[in-house]
Amino acid sequence: MxxxxxxxxxxxxxxxxxxxxxxxxxxxxxxxxxxxxxxxxxxxxxxxxxxxxxxxxxxxxxxxxxxxxxxxxxxxxxxxxxxxxxxxxxxxxxxxxxxxxxxxxxxxxxxxxxxxxxxxxxxxxxxxxxxxxxxxxxxxxxxxxxxxxxxxxxxxxxxxxxxxxxxxxxxxxxxxxxxxxxxxxxxxxxxxxxxxxxxxxxxxxxxxxxxxxxxxxxxxxxxxxxxxxxxxxxxxxxxxxxxxxxxxxxxxxxxxxxxxxxxSKASDVRSKLDKIFTHKIFGYIIFFLILLVIFQSIFDWASVPMDFIDGLFANFSELVKEALPEGVFTDLLTDGIIPGIGGVVIFIPQIAILFLFIAILEETGYMSRVVFLMDKIMRRFGMNGKSVIPLISGTACAIPAIMATRTIGNWKERLITILVVPFTTCSARLPVYAILIALIIPDTKIFGLFNLQGLVLLSLYALGFGTAILAGYILHKTLNINSKSFFVIEMPNYKIPSFKNVFFEVVEKTKAFVFGAGKIILALSIVLWFLASNGSSDFKNAEKNVSKLDVSQNLPSDELDKKIASYKLENSYIGMLGKSIEPVIRPLGFDWKIGIALITSFAAREVFVGTLATIYSVEANDDDVTTIKQKMASEINPETGEKRFNFPVGMSLLVFYAFAMQCMATLAIVKKETKTWKWPLIQLVGMGLLAYVSSLIIYQILS
Amino acid sequence: MRDFLYQNLSTIASLQIGEIGYISEESLDNIPLKLLEMGCLPGAEVQLIQIAPLKDPIYICVNGSHLAIRTETAAQIKILKSE
The missing domain is CATH 3.40.50.300 (P-loop containing nucleotide triphosphate hydrolases)
Structure with missing residues (x-):
């Protein structure tokens, strides 16, 4: 130029x-x-x-x-x-x-x-x-x-x-x-x-x-x-x-x-639509139906491409394993990097669908009507009608949602919104929920209409919203911040959304999300693989130690290999780490392998699935390449001989992930927006305690 | 603007749905700057379009702008009705 x-x-x-x-x-x-x-x-x-x-x-x-x-x-x-x-x-x-x-x-x-x-x-x-x-x-x-x-x-x-x-x-x-x-x-x-x-x-x-x-x-x-x-x-x-x-x-x-x-040319389409959308009964019914459609479609529409991606990565891993010579690098690729990336790519369909709906709701002008309908209700919980937008976009990702609170002029209402947004079910929880629900909830229809798995997912969303609102109420009553409230919002004319805008919005948000999360996940899966493939002296002498123990039993060679692999994982650095926190998480129904996933998913929740995938692949026999779901379904609890992911454990994990503040990026953005570490730390500790206690109660009741 | 009868001195909050009033000059100091900037000026015609289901906020059209404001703000802005 x-x-x-x-x-x-x-x-x-x-x-x-x-x-x-x-x-x-x-x-x-x-x-x-x-x-x-x-x-x-x-x-x-x-x-x-x-x-x-x-x-x-x-x-x-x-x-x-x-x-x-x-x-x-x-x-x-x-x-x-x-x-x-x-x-x-x-x-x-x-x-x-x-x-x-x-x-x-x-x-x-x-x-x-x-x-x-x-x-x-x-x-x-x-x-x-x-x-x-x-x-x-x-x-x-x-x-x-x-x-x-x-x-x-x-x-x-x-x-x-x-x-x-x-x-x-x-x-x-x-x-x-x-x-x-x-x-x-x-x-x-x-x-x-x-x-x-x-x-x-x-x-x-x-x-x-x-x-x-x-x-x-x-x-x-x-x-x-x-x-x-x-x-x-x-x-x-x-x-x-x-x-x-x-x-x-x-x-x-x-x-x-x-x-x-x-x-004389003024049309009254706007006032007719307003009469419906802000109606005291129909207004709320329409809003609820829209939410229901969004959540059903996340589970129903997205499951097809997700299963496809899951299978694709499993096949890809197998292909690479066959094509490349055996060695450390191939192991890193097939057991570390590929399953790790698969864990991110798999939920692109769900994020894209979510962002699509949010973009359409904003573009049409409907979102302002929701603010209008919800302001009085939200005020009782220390928030503002405008808090509804962050709470809804929080279902995609808490980070843009927390940034969206910038439109709220009142500091107290804004702070409360920031603090409770991470309770809403973000898309990083989706892979965790999706896989656990698929493992513990049967795939049946209720009244021949609603998918049971979809309904469980919907109730997890309701749990997230409910907790966010309740936490808002508690904060409203306890936080002593004086901030003058003034509220005004424009009610824009209804518009047919521009395809270009919606498309750009979806592409841009999905891209930012995948690359942002992708970097963390890729780095973590490499670290994980390293920690899982190296260990103490027991790890190095695994074959000798296992053979010594099994001398009398004369196991067939592949059984022996499996035993060696398990023994290795247990004595690897990551295994030692998991074992060290096992006493704390055992009352929640989690073993040391889940413990490892809990630790790594402090970086970001979706890492949970990738971590388990990496752990189980390291442990599995080399020719045994399956999807993440199959790997988790076949995991056995050695103490009971039952499936590891049974109903009580699954429920306990679901509740843990619903409440725990497991996202470093969110903590960082809360620090940036509130300009102090005080609030993110309160979030981390408060949500962590709530998660631990709730999981404990759930597991102890169910098991 | 000055043709109407000074019959009713009330506030935006007391309007009925569909009813029109004119913002009075004396409440200038009670109008937040932001609302002024959005067109809520003394002398401007204001129409109540809708009241939210829980009676708050209210949805008004003023000076061509369609806005939702809370009743506590609306109750501070005096208007003159033209009937």
Missing amino acids: ANKPIKVALIGNPNTGKTLLFNQLTGLNQKVGNYPGVTVDKKEGVSKLSATQNAIITDLPGTYSINPTSMDESIVLKTLLKKDIKESPDVILVVADVENLKRNLLLFSQIKDLEIPTILAINMVDQMHKKGISIDVSVLKEELNTEVVLISAKKNEGIKEVKEAIIRCHVAAKASPLCGINHKIDPDYFAKLKEISPNYSLYELWLMVTQNNFPETITASEKAALLSFKQDISKLKKYQHKETIYRYQEINKILKKTYLVDK
Whole structure:
């Protein structure tokens, strides 16, 4: 590329189709991380503007104003106040919804006053005719003193014009405030404010004062001078109110000249749908039915590809074993790495289905109705209607769910939501549940309709939600945090979801999840394999020791090999580790092999299945390659001669995994979001104790 | 805007479903900044669309924005009814 890429920040109200425009501009050239270490705050993509010019587009969280009231909105302000050459945007692209142009222009007017080159893209213009809206673009351009482009991100119209406008805007580098607003409220006051620093526009200085948000580039004396403005808080508040009203007056003046709505064309599809979805009885029934469909499909639809993947990896392992010469490396591959990776890949179908449903619910606008229905109920449990979204997306993964709590303005409600989200059944628990349920619950139908295994899975989800809610109630009553509550949510118009958006969302989330978890699992399975294939002197002398014991019995050679393999595993490092914790977990019905899986799955729950797979493959005879499920089903408890995974043990394990905080990544993200180790530690200990006690009770009752 | 009769001085929380009112100038200080920014301005027309099943929050349309707010906030915003 001949020219330096232009840095473009994409900003807009929520529900304006901002994400779709981002996807249209960048295609698959995006980078997003949903895992700790990689920040989720910033979604970046490269867009080819012309043959010689690229742009780096940053998608900022949706916001109604740059005065933040929640954590994700403060990210927008922070980015815009940066004066660092590397990060501050060259051009700001504001996306507005044609139907809500007035409210969208408020954000635009604030951005414009930052005196950074700005473009206004008015989206969803394909709806204009139907809604009876007409816009005089040339007058609007003049009045707003900016580039205005009409687009339809959905129909991929106007995208080329947006790209051209970015280049023109960057070249012209014209940036003037729109309202010059603050002079008109109190000229002396704002003149004094402007004197503080020549490096910032008046509006930027005003934002620093009102939002208490100072960029690193500001000097100490400037900061002190700005802080002196904060002494009269009531005056600040009054001026902010005045500022907003003044902005709306100016916007109204402009829209009067340029924007016309023929109200006779308004349709009432929205109100009809609202009557159903927010109905006091049907509203809840529909919500419950949607949840039921989601969970049934996770178990029913996903089982086909999952069985296929499970079989595939078993065959692959066998193939590799035959193709490669015997040796340490082949062992590592077939007993360590392949079963380990299989343990991650196997639950791609379930995660994808979950993310698919969540993306559709958000895209259609239905999620806001759920928030509306649930707010009062959630408040009794110390949370907020908006907590429902993290609790539902927690069923996919707690990490994005905890990040999703950033939209909750009230700190106490947000903290409680963060603390209880890990109780919801995340997809990492699914492989554990799926395999245990398949082992201990018969595959029969109840009333010829519901699959019994599916119903057990559904009740585990209910257990997770129930515990989350209950824990919320306890925290609500015990946590002594005073935080003023204010709640508002937009009820967007119903929309048919964009296939492209849903597809990108599913691919991106699944990818982040698999690679994030995949790295941990791969590393752990190698470590595990090493610890299982090496050990003390007893391990090295396994063959001698076993033969000595069996001299009198004259076992056939393959039986003897099996005995040697078991003996080796028991005396390997990992075996020693498992044995050392066996006394603690024996009352729960677990042996030392399950103990090993419990230890390794502290990294991530899904490692449980992979660990057992690795342990049983190391132990099994070389020609004995089977699926994970078969391996677990044939595992025998030597004390009773019964199956190891019988009903009491299975139930005890299910409950243990429902409650225990076994996810390092979640602990890390909770630390990041709460800025202290206190809360993740409380989660770890609290959930661990609950898991231990509950499993103990369940096993002792059932066995 | 000033044509209506000053008959009823009440709050958004006291509206019936479908009923329309106008936000009064005097409650400006009681409107949180965020709500102002979302279009809930003095003088604006506000219509109650729906009340959540447990009587809270409420769903309103103001200045073209469709919003859900809690009744405790709504009860602080005075309105004038036009009937």
